[in-house]
Amino acid sequence: MPHIIRPMRKEDVSQVNEIDREAFPGQWPPPNYKHELQNLVARYIVACEEGAVMPPPPGEARGWWSRLVTWGRKSPAALPPEQFISGFAGIWILADEAHVTNIAVRKSHQRRGIGELLLIHIIDLSQKLKATNMTLEVRASNTSAQSLYRKYGFIEMGVRKAYYLDNREDALIMSTENIHTDSYQALLKQLKEVYLQRWDNHLPSV
Numbered sequence: 001m002p003h004i005i006r007p008m009r010k011e012d013v014s015q016v017n018e019i020d021r022e023a024f025p026g027q028w029p030p031p032n033y034k035h036e037l038q039n040l041v042a043r044y045i046v047a048c049e050e051g052a053v054m055p056p057p058p059g060e061a062r063g064w065w066s067r068l069v070t071w072g073r074k075s076p077a078a079l080p081p082e083q084f085i086s087g088f089a090g091i092w093i094l095a096d097e098a099h100v101t102n103i104a105v106r107k108s109h110q111r112r113g114i115g116e117l118l119l120i121h122i123i124d125l126s127q128k129l130k131a132t133n134m135t136l137e138v139r140a141s142n143t144s145a146q147s148l149y150r151k152y153g154f155i156e157m158g159v160r161k162a163y164y165l166d167n168r169e170d171a172l173i174m175s176t177e178n179i180h181t182d183s184y185q186a187l188l189k190q191l192k193e194v195y196l197q198r199w200d201n202h203l204p205s206v
């Protein structure tokens with residue numbers, strides 16, 4: 001099913017927490033995404049399967065009996081169904097820099113182009129918000145994420161020793177060149193074109 005990207009909303013937070021716990025089990029305390037949605041420098045997006053919804057919680061029938069029992073009350077059964085979220089990403093805009101805070105995809109949905117889709121959208125968003133460079137930290141052992149970032153022009157700028165508290169692992173600091181230069185725009189355009197030939201997901205304009 002094709003994926004779309006939209007801004008994260010407060011109704012998404014429980015699914016986002018689930019994805020965060022699965023993706024970053026050693027990270028403590030976990031980020032408070034409800035607060036992050038209020039953070040003026042932060043922007044979060046989610047990837048949803050077009051048309052896919054979460055099943056109602058067990059015991060919450062949506063048949064005629066449930067409608068009769070809850071008639072006149074604002075019951076969960078009367079609310080629109082929750083969209084199924086496959087992944088999310090966030091940035092903080094700090095002066096002219098976009099710092100990638102998180103990018104994660106459910107294990108069950110990895111290797112289907114969703115991480116790349118999220119990254120393309122946050123690069124696009126950073127450009128619109130007038131950031132010149134993008135930067136992030138990634139675990140030294142996280143070679144799959146590093147490979148994704150390298151593909152999009154992030155290069156290793158340094159190391160933060162023992163940055164991760166759970167196992168004192170080093171973080172690589174990775175940054176892009178100025179994302180408004182002709183050379184970066186050309187790289188992004190080419191990567192988007194290749195992406196569109198490979199995946200049936202929705203990209204920002206090419």
Ligand SMILES: CC(C)(COP(=O)(O)OP(=O)(O)OC[C@H]1O[C@@H](n2cnc3c(N)ncnc32)[C@H](O)[C@@H]1OP(=O)(O)O)[C@@H](O)C(=O)NCCC(=O)NCCS
Nearest residue numbers: 023103104105110111112113114115116138144145147148
């Ligand atoms: C990193 C992550 C977001 C990638 O998401 P994904 O949806 O599986 O990635 P995609 O299918 O879009 O792959 C895009 C690129 O990522 C890299 N990549 C992703 N998974 C990889 C793997 N298992 N091995 C090597 N490269 C990998 C490749 O460069 C790939 O491009 P390619 O298909 O042309 O080789 C995902 O693995 C994840 O959520 N990991 C846990 C959380 C995490 O580590 N986040 C990064 C924090 S800094």
